[in-house]
Amino acid sequence: MYTRKVKIYAGFERFWHWTQAVLIIFLALSGFEVHGVYTLFGYEKAVMWHDYAAWAFLVLIIFAIFWHITTGAWRQYIPTTRFIKAQLDYYLFGIFRNAPHPTKKTTLSKLNPLQRLTYFGLKILVIPVQVISGFLYLYYHQTEQVGLHFASLSGLAMLHTFGAFVLVAFIFMHIYLATTGTTWISNIKAMISGWEEVELSMDEVRAEAYPKVVRASEMGYYFLDRDGYIRDVNAAWLRIYGYSSPEEVIGRHSSMTRKPEDAPALREMLEQVLAGQKIESRIVERVGRDGRPGRHLLTAHPVYISDKIVGMAGFIVDESKNIEQEAER
Amino acid sequence: MKKLFLLSLLSLFLTGSLLTAREGQTILYTGKRELKAAHKPSTDHSKLKELQKSFSSPEEVTMACESCHTERHREIMATNHWTWSRPVVIDGKEIDLGKKNIINNFCIALTSNEPRCTSCHIGYGWKDGNFDFSNRKKVDCLVCHDRTGTYKKFPTGAGYPVTKETLFMGKKKFFPPDYTKIAQNVGIPTRDNCGTCHFFGGGGNNVKHGDLEKALSKPSKDLDIHMAVDGENMLCIDCHVTSKHNIKGKMYSVSSADTNHVYCESCHAAPVHANSVLEEHSGRVACQTCHIPTYARANPTKMWWDWSKAGRFDKNGKGIIITNSKGEQDYNFMKGEFHWEKNVTPEYVWFNGTARHTLVTDTINPQKIIQLNRLEGSYADRHAKIWPVKVMRGKQIYDVEYKTLIIPKLFGKKESGAYWKNFDWNLAAAKGMEAAGLPYSGHYGFVQTEMYWPLNHMVTSADKALTCTECHSRNSRLAALTDFYLPGRDRNTTLDMLGMILILLAVGGSITHGLIRLITKSK
Incomplete structure (x- = not known):
């Protein structure tokens, strides 16, 4: 009903998001070439660039972890079961009847419960598994030499491939669900500019309106x-x-x-x-x-x-x- | 803010690339070394009185050599070039192994066929089992040191050149050597000296090795980057370095242990690849695997030899010889059926440097293909590397009752029982095994055999080496090596199918959901 333009995504957050997006897409493209699915960059370049991108991704993750800890933004990802059903109902039924979003996006709570759960899963499970299995794969012979052998190469490769499938499926879902904001493109615009029209709660409306009412x-x-x-x-x-x-x-x-x-x-x-x-x-x-x-x-x-x-x-x-x-x- | 983004982006990728610093493709070998081709003998042998005379026999030349180069005969007589045998330990047992007693699937074995085989011995007169290996006069200095190109040992002369003009097989003329001229012009061995035997093993050019043949006399860079006349022009002994006549290098067709070998790394010290991933390959992949993409690039090599089909004559009683359009013999009544191949893609095996051999005394299982030599190793064996090999296949005679391979007498006069005169396998088997002092049941058959020849020569230029997808693809060259996970070749089909279903569900679900939103005109 009442909205306000809010700086919802900080500069670093947007940089992190888009760099991560580019890296994951590139890692997937080069990775599946290494997997022998198609020819795109040429095998040698695919391997080489996949490794470069892996290192870049690791550096980005380290920066992101630092950012999340220092800004407290990590709290956004604590999963909650509240409103999960409501959120599911919204995507399955409500959205087709133009029902309102069951959860409100605020700077303190940007993510709906399904997002929280998904991103938490990605951050805690899928990406760490991908990074660890990827680096063990990349340095398989070196780890073999120092006796750090956690898994066979085929085991690592399969785990890494599985993670890749999950991430690719996630990207498709993620891009689609990004269109389910206030308008088809409002979420995407927000992730680019950082600003978004955020719906205000009555308390927020009150907090803003009362002083003005009294003054005038x-x-x-x-x-x-x-x-x-x-x-x-x-x-x-x-x-x-x-x-x-x-x-x-x-x-x-x-x-x-x-x-x-x-x-x-x-x-x-x-x-x-x-x-x-x-x-x-x-x-x-x-x-x-x-x-x-x-x-x-x-x-x-x-x-x-x-x-x-x-x-x-x-x-x-x-x-x-x-x-x-x-x-x- | 934008500048900050770009800067961080740049630094991010810079960090990524620094951590994996790889540029360029290969490190070129730039080591300075003196190649043998430039070698000039310090002595002008034509000025030596000892050589300014006429020689009536090759032994006289040998004695003349030894009169100055004293004790050199001791060196040569200690080498495998002389003994054709070396002691090896197999399963804790020491046995003598070498050309002398090994079984192959070309002309099968030396015993009883000496005069023919020993035309490639660095001696004179090894015509039967009674050759005196301690007779210094019998050392042939010239076959290795002749620089005139006129010294030829006669193919059936037990190592001797001819004493008068002689025709071989009605085709090739052999002349008595001009010993004086040859002796006065001796020098270090060239590719042709080594090639006189090593190019023609098995009875013709490139028959045996596939990567050693007469085209290596004057090869192009495409054929062999090291020996190329328009390149380094290296001689055999530039790599097969020699000390006291012991020439480094030996072939796993006749030897077992990983000793006295020549290694690429002797000159090309690690790291040889600028790309670290490529360099890592050298841990488990032999240099030869990528750098010898094909062999027999100039002339064909024999890939199949079926002795069981030998002995066919036309209705006039003339032995049948079938020559194909490329001039290769597909059939020869004396030897059987052949297959030849040119530009051959090697087969690949795990190899840890140790070979096993099926000896003539070993019991065989004729239901299986007999591996006359077996290259040991597997993925699990950390010392094993992937090696390119020529696999020679064929059928040869064996004792169906005693279950052993048979040494047949092939060469000799008719009354000796030789197969090539009588075309009687039973007789040839009996005579051959008798000469070897081994039993023969009187019943023979033919069994399929394989022989593994690791490839080492015909190294190409780096730009013609194998590229990744030759192995890292679904139709990999390494399809036969299934005991390890090879990226790009291998996959778990169930996992890949599940993954594809997952992606299709995500895409399909999104499209369906989006369409319903469009149709219901919701936002």
């Missing part, structure tokens, strides 16, 4: 600290009181807004609110700028910061016009 409201807003000093007011409050800038009132004591005889009532109200009560509505006489009198409707409620009441805040609506109208009558 025609109701005056005030915030007094525990000692009754004015800490914050909005533009409507200043207008109702006749002030032109917040500097004129911020930091001054709230008693200045009342006639001396009304000051105890204000203090009493503050004490009530600091004790946890709410003032639903009350008509009060005010003293504005240069002693200008007026009357307004007031609400007041305690303000909690870190579970402690730190002051009193509320809204005011000017009642002076109503009084004038009554007087005219």
Whole structure:
């Protein structure tokens, strides 16, 4: 419903993703040539470049591991079983009815539960198996010489080939599923630019909307600290009181807004609110700028910061016009 | 940011390539060494009084040589060129093994056929079992040291040249040597000296080895990169280095142990390939495997010899000889049926440097193909490498009752019982085995045999060496070596099928899902 452009993929993340994509595709192309499936680069070049790419891949993995640890991004891949069924239902049925995605993509949780599970499997199982079996294969004779013989060459080759099939199947699925974002290409664009329109939760909408609503409201807003000093007011409050800038009132004591005889009532109200009560509505006489009198409707409620009441805040609506109208009558 | 990406990308690939640094294809051999072709004798033999005379026999020449080169006969008489035999230990037992007593599937065996076979002995007069191996006069210096090209031993003369003009087989004329001229012009052995025997083993050019033949007298680079006259022009003894007349190198057709051999690595020290993966191959693949892609590239070699078909005559009683359009004998009534091949792709075997031999005294299983020599080794044997071999196949005579191979008497006068005069196998077998001092039951048959000849010559230029897919492909040259996993050749068909199904499911599933999305016009 409400979306926001969010930098969802960091620079390194995108570099890592695309380099890894290119390397895996190249490793697959050259690898299956070495497997004798077709002729593409020429066998000798296929072997040579497959080995280069393997080393490049290993270096990339080391950088990626470092990045994931230092940024804490590894947490994104912790698998969860929550919403797995919902996600499956979405891909099997919901998507054809334009149902909403069952899980929301946020910067803190970019991956849906199926992605988490898949990528976790890739990172923990498939890629390590591929890398380890690949390097044992590449340095088979050297490991043989130093007595580090884990498996026969055919065993290593078969494991490595199996991993390759899994990765190729993954790539096809991955490319297809990349089209299931908000639009056919939104996910792919995001992985290129880093930015994506992310749907906002109501809490996120609230968090963004409330301060703006209060700031722009025609109701005056005030915030007094525990000692009754004015800490914050909005533009409507200043207008109702006749002030032109917040500097004129911020930091001054709230008693200045009342006639001396009304000051105890204000203090009493503050004490009530600091004790946890709410003032639903009350008509009060005010003293504005240069002693200008007026009357307004007031609400007041305690303000909690870190579970402690730190002051009193509320809204005011000017009642002076109503009084004038009554007087005219 | 973009620059950073490019930079990291570059450094990533640079790291990758540095770690596996390989450039170029091969390291060229640039070692400085003096080749024998440039050798000039320090003595002008024509100025020696001892040689300024006429000689009435080759033995006189030998004595003249030895009058200056004293004790050299001791050296030569200690070598296999003289003894045709060497002691080897097989299964803890020491036996003498060599040309003298080995069985092959060409002319089969020396015993009882001496005068014919010993035309290639570096001696004079080994005509039967009574040759005196301690007689220094009988050493033939000239066959190796003649530089005039006129010294020829007569094919059936037990090592002697002719004393008067003689026709061999009604075709080739042999002349008595001019010993004075030859003796005054001696020098180090050239390719032709060695080739006079080694090119013609088995009774004709390139019959035996397949990689040793008269074209190596003046080979092109394509035929042999080392001996090429337009290249290094190396002589045999440049590789087969010689010390005190002991010439390094011996053939597994007649010897067993991996000793006194010539190795490529003696000159081409590792690493020889710039590509480290290629270099790694040398651990389990002999240099020869890739660098001798085919053999018998100039002239054909004999691949099959079926003695059982010998002895056919036409209705006029004339022995049948069938010559094919290429001039090769497909059939000869004296010897049987032949197959020839040119430009032959070698067969490949695991070989650890030790060969076994089927001796004439060994019991054989005639139901099987008899391996007259067997190259030992397997993938599991870490010392074994893949070697290219010529496999000579054929059928030859054996004793059906005693289950042994038979030494037949082939050559000799009619009254000696020789097969080539009587065409009676039974008689030839009896006479041959008698000469060898071995029993013969009186019942013979023919059994199929194989002989393995590792290839070493006809090395090509590096650019003509085998490329990867000659072996690393589904139709691999190494199809017969099934005891190991060879990338590109081997696969697990079940695994590959499962993998393909997995990929097809991923692709098919994606396409189907996408189509439904398009049809239902969902996003």
